[in-house]
Amino acid sequence: MSTTSVSISQKLTLSGSSSCNPRLAQAPWEFDAMPGYGPGSSEADPVPAHAPTNAEARPGQLPQLYRELPEEDLHERIRAAKEALGEDLVILGHFYQRDEIVQHADFLGDSFQLANAALTKPEARYIVFCGVHFMAETADILSSPEQSVILPNLAAGCSMADMADEDSVEAAWEEICEVYGVDPQNVTPDDDGKLPILPVTYMNSSAALKAFCGRHGGIVCTSSNAETVLEWAFERARRVLFFPDQHLGRNTAKAMGVPLEQMPMWNPRRPLGGNTAEDLQQAKVLLWHGFCSVHRRFSVAQIEKARSEHPGVKVIVHPESPMPVVDAADASGSTDAIRKFVAASSPGDVIAIGTEINMVNRLAAEYPDRTIFCLDPVICPCSTMYRIHPGYLAWVLEDLVQGRVNNQIVVPETVAAHARVALDRMLAAKPK
Numbered sequence: 001m002s003t004t005s006v007s008i009s010q011k012l013t014l015s016g017s018s019s020c021n022p023r024l025a026q027a028p029w030e031f032d033a034m035p036g037y038g039p040g041s042s043e044a045d046p047v048p049a050h051a052p053t054n055a056e057a058r059p060g061q062l063p064q065l066y067r068e069l070p071e072e073d074l075h076e077r078i079r080a081a082k083e084a085l086g087e088d089l090v091i092l093g094h095f096y097q098r099d100e101i102v103q104h105a106d107f108l109g110d111s112f113q114l115a116n117a118a119l120t121k122p123e124a125r126y127i128v129f130c131g132v133h134f135m136a137e138t139a140d141i142l143s144s145p146e147q148s149v150i151l152p153n154l155a156a157g158c159s160m161a162d163m164a165d166e167d168s169v170e171a172a173w174e175e176i177c178e179v180y181g182v183d184p185q186n187v188t189p190d191d192d193g194k195l196p197i198l199p200v201t202y203m204n205s206s207a208a209l210k211a212f213c214g215r216h217g218g219i220v221c222t223s224s225n226a227e228t229v230l231e232w233a234f235e236r237a238r239r240v241l242f243f244p245d246q247h248l249g250r251n252t253a254k255a256m257g258v259p260l261e262q263m264p265m266w267n268p269r270r271p272l273g274g275n276t277a278e279d280l281q282q283a284k285v286l287l288w289h290g291f292c293s294v295h296r297r298f299s300v301a302q303i304e305k306a307r308s309e310h311p312g313v314k315v316i317v318h319p320e321s322p323m324p325v326v327d328a329a330d331a332s333g334s335t336d337a338i339r340k341f342v343a344a345s346s347p348g349d350v351i352a353i354g355t356e357i358n359m360v361n362r363l364a365a366e367y368p369d370r371t372i373f374c375l376d377p378v379i380c381p382c383s384t385m386y387r388i389h390p391g392y393l394a395w396v397l398e399d400l401v402q403g404r405v406n407n408q409i410v411v412p413e414t415v416a417a418h419a420r421v422a423l424d425r426m427l428a429a430k431p432k
Contacts, residue, residue: 028153028387029062062153066391071100074390078104081397089400090124091393092117092139094131095335096356096385101130101393110335111135111203112222116427118142126400129409130388132156136409137207141416141423149409150400152392156384158204160320163290164244166208168268172288173199173216175272176241179280187216190238197286198237200229202245203426204292207411207419209243214418220426223319223334226252228429230285241266243288247295251319251326253285263287294382295320298354302375303328306352310371316341317354317375325354334431335359345370356382 066074082089082104092114093105102108107117111131118127118139127149129136133156140149177184180196189195199218201209210220217236221229226248233240242249243266250263262284266273272280273289280286298321306313315329316338326332331341338355345351347369353360354375364372396406411419 027067027391028155028389029067029391062391062395066395069391069394071390074394075100075103077394078390078397081394081401084401085126085397087123088125089128089397090118090121090126091128092130092135094135094385095339095359095362096382097130097388098358098386099362100390101388102362104390104393105130110222110224111138112224112334112426112431113336115139115142115203115222115423122147126150126405128152128393128396130393132158132161132384133409134158134161134204134206137411138203138210138423140409140411141207141210141419148405150396150405151407151409152396153387153389154407156387158384160202160244160290160292161204161206164201164205164209164268164288166206166212169199169209169212169243169288172241172266172268172273173212176280176286179272179277195237196239198233198240200233200240200242200249201422202226202243202248205244207415210422211415211418214421214423218422219429220422221429222426222431223248224336224431225426225429226319227256227432229426230256232425232429239284239286241286241288244290245292245320246287246290247292247322247326248319249285249287250323251321251332254323258284265289292320294356295354296322297376298322298325300324300328302354302377303352306373306375310350310352313350313352314341314345315352315354315375321354329354339363342367342370342372356385358382358385 091104091106093102093108094114095108095110107114109117114131114135115138119142122144125147127139127143127147129139129149129151133151136149136151143149174184176197177187182188182196187195187197195217199213199216201213201218201220203220203222213219219229219232230240230252246265253263254260262282264275264279264283264286266286267289295318298317303315303325306315316331316333317325317329318335318338319326319332333341335355338353342351342363350371352373352375353363357374360372360374399406
């Protein structure tokens with residue numbers, strides 16, 4: 001276990017106010033078969049009823065050898081396997097990955113950057129995605145049939161993505177279209193050439209929901225290009241259904257001038273999402289009742305405390321944070337925008353960041369002449385990103401050297417074809 005990981009687990013253990021799961025100090029394979037989302041997750045973060053339990057969804061558990069090897073041996077094996085595979089291999093690493101994984105990544109970035117990075121390596125037979133499941137699905141959709149996409153640990157999912165499943169979105173779409181008096185399977189423009197409703201899904205969603213958007217004239221967005229995507233959508237439709245993250249949708253639309261009263265919440269467990277037909281007629285953005293358990297933890301009180309203790313502090317948060325937090329911060333942006341914000345700062349600056357702790361710690365180490373810290377005093381890392389451990393990476397790489405492909409992510413072409421349409425629109429919507 002790395003120094004960073006130990007310090008995180010110690011803080012979780014010592015904090016009396018922690019609502020984070022204290023199993024963080026355990027190795028991932030020790031909790032992969034347990035219910036819940038894993039270490040660092042909020043104890044109040046429910047597993048949706050439709051989501052499979054870990055034990056049901058985790059074939060190909062890590063062989064015992066890779067659980068017992070010292071970490072330095074794992075790194076040596078990873079380096080040797082990378083050298084043996086050469087141009088046949090590309091490793092993609094998300095900003096939220098632990099440092100032990102990041103050091104082996106050929107590309108480091110946010111979901112938008114990594115989706116593009118996968119396209120730059122058409123000669124690579126193997127794309128090893130050190131991120132979470134929906135990211136690996138996207139890479140498989142965008143890659144060529146000759147390429148294999150591998151997720152080192154199949155337990156690396158996303159609680160936010162699980163909050164909007166295909167059945168719930170299909171049911172919501174039928175209800176919404178009935179209110180607008182249109183055929184849910186064939187939504188056509190009005191006399192002014194505008195669709196009454198258009199679906200927009202955040203990258204943090206399943207391939208099935210990306211395909212849903214592709215079938216219904218919709219698009220995928222990331223936190224980097226959400227504003228560009230909403231502009232694209234509003235040119236074509238009077239309103240959008242935005243899922244699964246309510247906060248990114250609300251913060252982005254509000255910054256574009258959409259009034260809050262035109263952004264009703266859609267709760268899939270209530271008739272008409274908990275709204276009246278009049279609410280839906282007046283809506284501009286219908287926000288799905290979903291959220292990120294990490295970014296939901298950030299609060300205005302944390303920002304006020306940072307400003308009190310560090311006069312002149314600059315505060316930047318991720319737009320998955322609640323609206324009052326984004327409003328109280330000096331800036332908000334994607335993980336790459338946060339990285340650029342820090343890079344543009346000056347020696348001696350104090351910066352409080354509202355995003356995942358592995359990234360914050362990495363930025364603090366990269367810029368030791370600044371004071372950089374996480375807004376949340378109780379550190380909750382992304383519990384599923386954390387499941388990618390060097391043991392899993394060494395295992396899948398060494399088996400690739402032997403010609404064995406483990407944990408391959410395959411999206412059926414019946415789904416991929418429609419999802420690709422929505423993803424291509426996303427890639428064309430360049431961030432501002």
